[in-house]
Amino acid sequence: MNGSRLTPVDAPVPVGPAALGLRLGAQTAVVDGWLVRDLEVPDGLDGPDGILQGGFAAGVAIDAARAVDRFDAPLTSVDARLFAPTPLGRTLQVAVRPTTTTARYEVETRxxxxxxxxxxxxxxxxxxxxxxxxxxxxxxxxxxxxRADSPFPHCFVCGADPRHPHAQKLLPAWAGEGRISIPWVCDDELGNERGVIDPLLVSAVLDCPTVWSAWHEVEANGWEGALLAHYHLRAFRDAPVMEPLRTVARLDDVDGRKVRARGALVDEEGVVYAVSSALHIGVEKLPTTPA
Structure with missing residues (x-):
């Protein structure tokens, strides 16, 4: 890499819960002001088959930024644009650099x-x-x-037949047209030592409900699905493992192929742990596994 220098670090670093298998590599390179590391993406974290689930693809940036942040403050937000599918079973690269605003970082998956x-x-x-x-x-x-039948049977979050041993099987459930409400209890293995759900997993579980909230529009337009293009996650408090929660979503707008929806992680007492907003693009055919 032009203008780069390699620096060893102690060992590969888990991205999110170690049980997921996502890892940052054990060497860093400084390239044109970006700190670059390998990103090991395992199989089993599907959204569409062979492609990293959208909330995971966006949420990878959280730990990439945290790896260079000196203050260890809780997550405020992540705002991501998804330009191409992230393939599974590959070693990719993640690059991070600070912005001119304190505690804010730019992150790219490449x-x-x-x-x-x-x-x-x-x-x-x-x-x-x-x-x-x-x-x-x-x-x-x-x-x-x-509902068990969907074009995403192997999705880590909402698939009925997932490939990962820690997949969640949060089947889409409609509380009326354009309204999703899915019960969720996160097990201990996907939390940290404080009994808190990792933000990467929160990012993942608040993606799928937003696209499902628009499924009547997907079917009405003859699309095979809709793909995440822009995603915003904002955190309000730590969510506990082994407690009853709901992942909920509402459809806000459909404009041509653009689908906009909002989601939240909430408990039955009305405590809001995180919210998401998503732009999905309706597609006639879902993408195949990237080459």
Whole structure:
């Protein structure tokens, strides 16, 4: 790499819960002001088959930024644009550099020269409570039945037949047209030593409900699915493992192939742990596994 220098670090670093298998490599390189490391992406974290689930693809930036941050403040937000599918079973690269704003970092996931995801991560502490009353209401509705058939059977989050041993099987469940409410209890292995759910996993579980909230539009337009293009996650408090939660979502707007929806992680007492907003693009055919 032009203008780079390699620096060894102690060992590969887990990205999110170690049980997922995502890891940052054991060497760093400084390239044109970016700190670059390998990103090991295992099989089994599917969204569409062979492709990293969208919330994971966006949330990888959190730990990449945290690896260079000196203050260890909680996550404030991550804002990501997804330009191309992130392949599974590959070693990619992740690059990070600070911005001119304190506690804010630019992060890119790359496959050689191609930028797959570009994100901005803020590590300045959690925001005050969210005012998302329409989403909070969805955490109190009777639990609707989940739907097992979908074009994403192997999805880590919502697939009925996932490939990863720690997949969540959060089947989509509609509480009315454009409204999703899915019960979730996160097990200990996907939390940290404080009993808190890792933000990377929160990012993943708040992606799928947003696309499912628009599924009646997907079917009405004859699309095979919709792919995440822009994703924003904002954190408000640490979510506990082994406690009953809901992942909820509402469809906001459909404009041509552009689908906009919001999601939240909420408990049945109305406590909001995180919110997401997503732009999905409707597609006639889902992508195949990247070459």
């Amino acid at each position: 496959d050689g020269e191609q930028v797959l995801v570009a994100a901005t991560v803020e590590l300045a502490g959690q925001d005050p409570a969210a005012r998302v009353y329409d989403l909070v209401e969805l955490a109190t509705v009777p639990i609707p039945p989940g």
